Each structure stands twice: as structure tokens, then as C-alpha cells.
Amino acid sequence: MHSSKSVAEPVRDEIRRIDDVISVGEDLDFQRRWWRFEKLAWLILVIVLAADALGAFGRGWLAGAERHSADGSLDVRYERVERAGTPSVMTVEFAPSAIEGRTMRLFSSLNIVNELGAQRIIPQPETSAIGPRDITYEFAGTGSPAVASIQLQPSFPGIHHIELQVPGKPAIRADILVLP
Amino acid sequence: MATLLHAILGYFVLLLTIRLLTRRPGSQLTLFEFVLIFLMGGIIIASTMGNDRSVTNATCAVVMVALLHRATSYTRNRWPSMGRLIDGVPLVIYETGKWREEVLREMRIAPEDVLAAARTKGYRGLDEIDYAILERNGQISVLSKQKT
Numbered sequence: 001m002h003s004s005k006s007v008a009e010p011v012r013d014e015i016r017r018i019d020d021v022i023s024v025g026e027d028l029d030f031q032r033r034w035w036r037f038e039k040l041a042w043l044i045l046v047i048v049l050a051a052d053a054l055g056a057f058g059r060g061w062l063a064g065a066e067r068h069s070a071d072g073s074l075d076v077r078y079e080r081v082e083r084a085g086t087p088s089v090m091t092v093e094f095a096p097s098a099i100e101g102r103t104m105r106l107f108s109s110l111n112i113v114n115e116l117g118a119q120r121i122i123p124q125p126e127t128s129a130i131g132p133r134d135i136t137y138e139f140a141g142t143g144s145p146a147v148a149s150i151q152l153q154p155s156f157p158g159i160h161h162i163e164l165q166v167p168g169k170p171a172i173r174a175d176i177l178v179l180p
Numbered sequence: 181m182a183t184l185l186h187a188i189l190g191y192f193v194l195l196l197t198i199r200l201l202t203r204r205p206g207s208q209l210t211l212f213e214f215v216l217i218f219l220m221g222g223i224i225i226a227s228t229m230g231n232d233r234s235v236t237n238a239t240c241a242v243v244m245v246a247l248l249h250r251a252t253s254y255t256r257n258r259w260p261s262m263g264r265l266i267d268g269v270p271l272v273i274y275e276t277g278k279w280r281e282e283v284l285r286e287m288r289i290a291p292e293d294v295l296a297a298a299r300t301k302g303y304r305g306l307d308e309i310d311y312a313i314l315e316r317n318g319q320i321s322v323l324s325k326q327k328t
Contacts, residue, residue, distance in 0.1 A: 024270045024313050025269060025270050026313075027269045028271075030269055031271060031283075031286075034268070035286050038200055041196075041200055042200065045200075085231065180185075180186075
């Protein structure tokens with residue numbers, strides 16, 4: 001009934017031997033494949049870091065973009081790659097041809113507010129009129145070049161198509177990729 | 181929803197990174213590794229929670245991570261091949277008087293680490309042991325000649 005061994009005696013595990021070699025579940029073929037994968041993974045991670053440093057994932061040299069309207073009335077500097085929840089600035093520069101009297105008007109697709117999270121516009125527009133899929137800002141201007149900065153903070157990852165124009169002039173269209 | 185997705189992504193990014201860092205001999209956390217854990221944890225928390233620091237959001241994120249951990253544990257127990265991927269396999273470092281140079285090199289283990297493990301088990305040197313094995317949890321097991 002009872003084992004001859006005392007309960008106080010420590011348990012000694014037997015390690016199985018196969019062909020007189022200890023069997024502990026080692027799998028050197030798997031481990032060698034893992035080591036190869038590990039080297040490849042580190043190489044990829046270094047490339048990812050280098051790409052990030054260059055701005056491929058936003059906030060850097062590669063992410064910066066600039067577009068001009070066909071008639072040169074508008075110039076937009078923005079980041080073609082943005083990050084969700086991270087603030088950035090889109091700069092809109094009006095050429096003299098965009099100034100009517102002492103005002104400048106900017107027509108913007110509504111997704112700049114809804115999806116790219118336009119938080120503030122500097123200088124503050126005198127008026128803003130909301131349409132079904134657009135918003136038109138009116139700024140007071142005294143001279144050229146006149147620059148407006150739109151502070152963005154995108155909420156949703158994805159590709160967002162934006163459109164900016166001085167009403168009656170050619171539009172600037174651009175795609176902005178927002179990363180999670 | 182975004183928090184849950186961030187928690188899932190964060191969990192697997194951390195799992196992969198920690199796995200790629202390989203097992204440390206001795207498996208005990210040094211100050212050096214505490215830096216890694218706190219810094220990586222902090223970075224993932226900031227991304228997971230975003231601007232929503234509510235108790236609801238934190239609770240959902242914690243529950244999601246717990247669920248992922250449970251699922252990962254189940255997966256590695258259910259499918260041994262997944263277990264090998266997640267935890268690795270035991271590796272023989274020292275075998276009847278011979279060092280496995282490849283394992284020492286790839287796992288960045290020095291013979292001194294094995295000798296230290298042997299001393300903690302009460303062995304004076306290599307002449308008293310037959311096998312040294314790097315276990316899946318990072319500990320080094322030593323087997324005396326009479327044990328095997």
C-alpha cells in the first residue's frame with residue numbers, strides 16, 4: 001500500500017534517455033529556424049526604425065508634402081502621413097490672386113474637420129459657412145503672401161481625400177494617410 | 181473599440197519583442213531588465229489608453245489583455261508547436277564534457293553563467309555535472325553525473 005520511500009525524501013525526476021542521449025524536449029532544427037527568423041526580425045525592426053527616423057510614418061522629412069493649385073492661387077504644405085491622435089499643422093498660403101478686396105476665402109472639404117480633426121485655424125476666420133460636404137472660411141487680409149495655419153489632430157486611421165481651393169479657382173486635391 | 185484594438189496590437193507587439201530579446205540566463209530580473217519592462221509597459225499604456233483615461237476604458241483594456249493572455253496560454257498548451265513559438269524549447273548547453281558552442285553563441289550565454297548555475301545547486305565545477313540545460317523560462321538546469 002505505502003511506498004517504501006519516505007515522504008520526506010525529495011522526488012527525483014528521471015530524465016528519459018534515447019540512444020543514450022538525454023531527452024528534454026530539445027528541438028535544434030526548430031531553434032535554428034527561430035534563430036534565422038530572429039536575425040531577419042531584427043533586420044526588419046532596424047529598417048522600420050530607420051524609416052521612422054526619416055519620417056515614413058509621419059512627423060519627418062519623408063512625410064512633408066507641398067501642393068500648388070494649377071493657377072498658383074493657393075499653396076498647401078501638409079504631412080502626407082499623419083498619426084491618429086497626434087497634432088500637426090497644415091499651412092495654406094494665399095497668393096495675391098486669391099485676395100479679393102481685403103478678404104480671402106478658403107473652401108475646404110468637410111473631412112478636414114470631421115476626419116482630420118481640424119482643431120484651430122490661425123488667424124481665426126471672420127466667418128465660416130458649412131455646406132453639405134464642405135466648409136468655407138473667410139479671412140481678413142491686408143497683404144500677400146497671407147498664410148493660414150490649420151491645426152489638425154486626426155481621429156481615424158485610413159486614407160483621407162482632402163480638397164482645398166479658393167472659390168472659383170482650381171482646387172488642390174490630396175490624399176492623407178493616417179496611421180493608427 | 182480603438183482601445184481594445186490598441187490593447188490587442190500592444191500585447192502582440194510586446195510578446196514578439198520580448199520573445200526576440202531571447203532568454204536571459206538565470207531568468208531573474210536585473211535592474212537592466214526592469215528598465216525595459218517599465219519603459220515598454222509605459223509606452224504601450226500611453227498608446228492603448230489614448231486620451232480616454234476613464235475607469236471604463238481602463239477596465240476594458242485590462243480585461244482585454246487578460247483575455248488575450250488566457251487565449252495565448254490555451255493556445256500554447258493545446259498546440260505544442262505554438263508553445264514552441266511562444267516559449268521556445270529547452271536547449272542543451274553542456275553535454276558530457278562538451279560545450280555546445282552554437283547554443284552558447286546564439287543565446288549569448290557565457291560558460292560563467294553555467295558555472296554560476298552549477299554553484300547555486302551546490303556543485304563545485306564542471307567535473308561534477310553531466311548536463312546543463314537552458315530551460316524555456318530562462319533558468320539553467322544542471323544535472324549531476326549520478327542524477328542522469
